[in-house]
Structures are given as structure tokens and as C-alpha cells.
Amino acid sequence: MKLYYTKRSPYGRKARIMALEKKIALELVEVDLANKPENLYQANPLGKIPVLELADGRTLCDSPLICEYLDGLSPEPKFLAQELRQRLVTLNLAAIADGLMDVTIAAYMEKQRHTQDFHQRFVQLQEETIQRCLAFFDQQVQELEPMNLASVGVISAIGYIQFRVASLWNPKAYSRLASWYEKQMRRPSFQSTIPG
Numbered sequence: 001m002k003l004y005y006t007k008r009s010p011y012g013r014k015a016r017i018m019a020l021e022k023k024i025a026l027e028l029v030e031v032d033l034a035n036k037p038e039n040l041y042q043a044n045p046l047g048k049i050p051v052l053e054l055a056d057g058r059t060l061c062d063s064p065l066i067c068e069y070l071d072g073l074s075p076e077p078k079f080l081a082q083e084l085r086q087r088l089v090t091l092n093l094a095a096i097a098d099g100l101m102d103v104t105i106a107a108y109m110e111k112q113r114h115t116q117d118f119h120q121r122f123v124q125l126q127e128e129t130i131q132r133c134l135a136f137f138d139q140q141v142q143e144l145e146p147m148n149l150a151s152v153g154v155i156s157a158i159g160y161i162q163f164r165v166a167s168l169w170n171p172k173a174y175s176r177l178a179s180w181y182e183k184q185m186r187r188p189s190f191q192s193t194i195p196g
């Protein structure tokens, strides 16, 4: 299987972490998003990564779907519970973690595109959402153990915040989340996928 990805992408990072934890062999194909190859559009008309290409040539796009597929491929470790209540809790938190990535990218890109005259109110609203999500996850740390799809999402989202908008990550404001994050970051799969 091939994973089209970038080293910076927090969405692609989730799939890479899961494959490492589950010992699923992935051929990593790094994509230049500033110069997208034609086969990326064929695989995903949105032109977004990550995309997973299966052995028979079929492709899966969107990281939640890719992660669900990878989780079904091997039994251990399991990232999504079978039991409905726990499954919904994890999927809900994972969706919020994905949304946190979305707003972080939106805030960062707005400042990148318009370095001198970015839309201040827009950026401020995204930054407030980032802070609200971090405060929310600070209250949800118990749901992120043991490792599951939501914890992988939260790790990826925080890693991306540190990478792109580091001043918005304030460990003192979210002490439970920060100490959970520090402990999690000892895992080799998290270490080897830090964005850069």
C-alpha cells in the first residue's frame, strides 16, 4: 500500500502513526503540494493528502476513513472500540482533533498569504477556537487512554500547533493535557513522525 503524504501534514501523521503501531508496511510517497502531480488528482479530485492507494489500485481519501481502514487491517493495537458508546466517544473526540488541525491551518495560512495585512478578526477567531479546543481536551485526558484514534489525533494536532504557531501552545494553561502529551511523546511512533 502507498500513502501519499507530506511530512508536515497532521492528517497524514495519524495514518503514519497507526501503521507504525500496527506494524503495517506502507510505502510513503511524499507529495509536493506546491506542484501537485497529476496522479494525486486522479486519486483524489480534491487534490488533498493523505491518500491511501491499496494493492489493487483503489484509493481511499480523507484521514478518518484511512485510519478506520488501517484499524480494520490488523487486530492489535485497536484504535477504535467495537462497543458503540466507546466508539462514538472516540470518534467524536477524533473529529474535534481534526477540526483543531483545520483551524490551525486556516490561521497559519491566512498569515502566510497576507503577511502584512492578514484578516485580524479571522485569525483571532481561529486562535480562540484553538484555545477552546485545548481547554476542552484538557478535561478529556482520561478518554485519550489507552491509545486510540482520538489520542493519535490530539497528538498530531498539538504537534502541528507547536510546529506552525508555537506561541499558542502554553503547557501551563493546560497542565493535564501537557503532562499527558509529554508522556505520550516518548513513544517511538510519535517521535519519528514529528512534523518538519
Ligand SMILES: N[C@@H](CCC(=O)N[C@@H](CS)C(=O)NCC(=O)O)C(=O)O
Binding pocket: 008, 009, 010, 011, 033, 047, 048, 049, 050, 061, 062, 063, 064, 098
Ligand atoms: N479532511 C482531510 C484534510 C486533508 C488536508 O487538508 N490536507 C492538506 C495537507 S495538511 C492538503 O492536502 N492541502 C492541499 C490543498 O488543500 O490544496 C483529511 O482529514 O485528510
